[in-house]
Amino acid sequence: KKVNKFFSWIENKMLPPMAKLAEQKHLRAVRDGIISTMPLIMIGSFFVLLVNFPIPAWTELIQPYVPSIMLPYRITVGLMALYASYGMGYSLAKSYDLDGVSGGSLSLGTFLMTMTPVIGKVAETDAELGWVLPMNFLGGGGMFTAILTMILAVEILRFCKEKNVTIKLPEQVPDSVARSFEAIIPGMISLTLVWFVCHILKFDINVAIMKIFEPVVDIAGNTYLGVLIPVVLICLLWSAGVHGVSVIGSIVRPLWLVLLEQNITEVANGGVAQNIGTEGFFDLFIWIGGSGGTLALCILFMMSKSTYMKQIGKLSLIPGIFNINEPIMFGAPIVLNPILAIPFVTAPIVTTTITYIAMKFDFVAKVSVVTPFAIPAPIKAYLSTNGDWRAIVLVLVNFTIY
Helix, strand or coil: CCHHHHHHHHHHHHHHHHHHHCCCHHHHHHHHHHHHHHHHHHHHHHHHHHCCCCCCHCCCHHHHHHHHCCCCHHHHHHHHHHHHHHHHHHHHHHHHHHHHHHHHHHHHHHHHCCCCCCCCCCCCCEEEEEEEEEEEEEEEEHHHHHHHHHHHHHHHHHHHCCCCCCCCCCCCHHHHHHHHHHHHHHHHHHHHHHHHHHHHHCHHHHHHHHHHHHHHHHHHHHCHHHHHHHHHHHHHHHHHCCHHHHHHHHHHHHHHHHHHHHHHHHHCCCCCCCCCCCCHHHHHHHHHHEEEEEHHHHHHHHCCCHHHHHHEEEEEEHHCCCCCCCCCCHCCCCCCCHHHHHHHHHHHHHHHHHHHHHHHHHCCCCCCCCCCCCCHHHHHHHHHHHCCHHHHHHHHHHHCCC
């Protein structure tokens, strides 16, 4: 009865606001825009792994070419907020039935307006390069600014469209040209507003926002509660039949991405990754086989006396190895199952605790490389921690606990 009451509480009290939050237009735009940058981040972090692969002979061989090898990293991970700005603006504009390209372009332009160009010089010759943009806030450090300027630009575009404050061209004009003209007035408003605040009033939005969010980022990235709370919420939502990662990830993924970018940058500069609570912390060490660490359950089901469970285990094993667990989530089922929901929630709490301690005391390296989602856990953990063999051991320990 108590378990049923608990599930009833999740379904009636916790689930509705979480579901609404996941479908909120701005959060959904942030989620989709950030996810659109993942291929580039994977490519960039691969080159960081290439430079820092822990083989002395290899490191010595490539040493003269490191600046060139690191260029793809600087153009991908180093500019992630730039790409996300366009992706988020495009997604939010489309959700309002506006032109996505206009939304993305205005979002990108408004974000860049927060930057201050400087005269660049070649270090060796002191020759001037002309105007250049510092990259400090074009990567993860500018992600929160990109989100806010995206909302500002697209909401102004929407307001102007609804109030007919646009330049209208005759119907004979091609749609692409007409849409570009419709974006002129809202673009002028958003860019001028940010220009006035940042360059006339001399208010550095990027620095101010990072100071505001710095405590939140630190809590999410380097405290036990910062990694435990997402795990518990994701498991509870999955138990009630809602895709927990989609809901919680929509809210905290910007934080995870900032933390990851800091780790990648630290390693790229020859240092050691410091942040624990990146998204890789969960994907590599907690969600072994998918949310809740269900790969172990696939194997247990294969040894069951029940023909049904044995069949489910067999069908779910191969997808589980590649971190896809929907077959067992709905086939067992774990969803809305009070008996399986208990270990589904409690086991990840144990593995989260172990993984946090291991990283907190540097028994295992933190995540600094983004790898494709479907790579099996031990291999993925080794690559994502920049070649730390102890990450494989930690995955096996956690798998045994599951």
